């Protein structure tokens with residue numbers, strides 16, 4: 092482990108990153124709350140302001156992936172459709188296998204200039220999470236209770252509201268509905284069997300209702316479905332904690348652009364279409380497993396400096412007063428200072444001693 096890597100893996104760094112994220116996030120949430128009266132006067136302006144405010148939060152997580160951990164992202168896609176990305180509204184269908192798959196999605200959103208406005212069909216519980224959930228409320232994120240009797244009305248209504256959305260967005264749909272685990276896979280393949288559907292090896296059986304309602308309600312607004320399949324090199328499954336500790340990974344994303352008009356309108360036909368799509372996605376994963384790459388040409392859309400600039404701005408704004416406070420406390424020699432310093436040093440030390448990486452790095 093290099094010196095820089097060792098520095099990045101310190102608990103103190105993690106605490107600083109989380110402090111900046113939470114403090115800035117709550118400030119942004121407050122600013123978003125202040126835009127409430129504007130929604131009554133000028134809705135489109137309120138939406139545009141909220142897109143920029145949301146960028147302040149989500150781009151910090153993108154910055155940790157791109158600039159702090161240095162994770163690289165390669166896109167496998169048709170060069171003919173590449174110029175359309177970010178220039179049109181799209182429904183993104185992504186496999187849900189990794190803890191940080193949403194973060195890789197955000198990274199691509201940033202690279203194509205749609206990070207602030209991008210949306211997801213998210214479970215309702217996430218709406219109550221401070222910072223991210225509250226930010227989503229002002230971004231008009233679509234929430235579902237995973238109770239179709241209720242969702243069929245509320246999800247459709249939320250999607251209809253996006254018809255006059257003023258900026259381009261990508262709408263993310265995890266059709267599997269939950270993250271892949273062997274247990275969930277086993278159950279969903281039992282469902283596949285009872286429905287007479289072919290088995291999937293790398294995906295859960297997709298839930299078709301959310302896809303159908305999304306496609307139907309975004310017709311005329313979204314131009315295409317981006318069928319996206321994500322994987323990490325060397326069979327790795329990165330965690331958020333590893334990213335925050337500065338560990339580097341390499342993500343590969345395979346994207347196919349499918350015009351929305353080519354998707355059937357009838358619910359049953361649309362469901363059959365989605366099942367076929369997941370069988371194709373499964374074959375792409377099989378290809379990746381066999382060859383270590385997805386089919387087709389690769390492109391590497393460059394990371395942009397804005398996420399880093401935003402992160403540095405908030406860090407400067409929030410760490411300067413904290414630094415001044417700590418300097419004052421240290422010069423006063425209070426009991427709090429000593430106890431706080433000891434706790435931080437102790438936790439750093441124990442992490443170093445017990446973490447697998449430091450043990451692995453010892454000479455034989």
Ligand SMILES: CC/C=C\C/C=C\C/C=C\C/C=C\C/C=C\C/C=C\CCC(=O)SCCNC(=O)CCNC(=O)[C@H](O)C(C)(C)COP(=O)(O)OP(=O)(O)OC[C@H]1O[C@@H](n2cnc3c(N)ncnc32)[C@H](O)[C@@H]1OP(=O)(O)O
Nearest residue numbers: 193196209211213214237238239263268279296298300301
């Ligand atoms: C160029 C670059 C391109 C791309 C870049 C990539 C991405 C970037 C894009 C945007 C990023 C933006 C934001 C991302 C940020 C963060 C995201 C983070 C978090 C969100 C994650 C979530 O919250 S996921 C959970 C919520 N979402 C979903 O659940 C969606 C899928 N679900 C549905 O669609 C459901 O149908 C529903 C929710 C609408 C309703 O659910 P309900 O449970 O009521 O109904 P079902 O669908 O289950 O209907 C019952 C039918 O299901 C069958 N069944 C039963 N058991 C199973 C099983 N185990 N598996 C499959 N099917 C099952 C049952 O038999 C019923 O069958 P029917 O024949 O009657 O339909």
Ligand SMILES: CCCCCCCCCCCCCCCCCC(=O)OC[C@@H](O)COP(=O)(O)O
Nearest residue numbers: 108109112151152155187193214223268269270
């Ligand atoms: C700068 C960075 C600092 C970060 C420090 C703080 C970390 C805060 C992290 C907030 C991340 C919020 C993004 C939420 C996305 C999580 C994905 C998710 O939750 O998917 C749910 C699905 O799978 C369904 O789950 P199940 O209920 O089926 O199981």
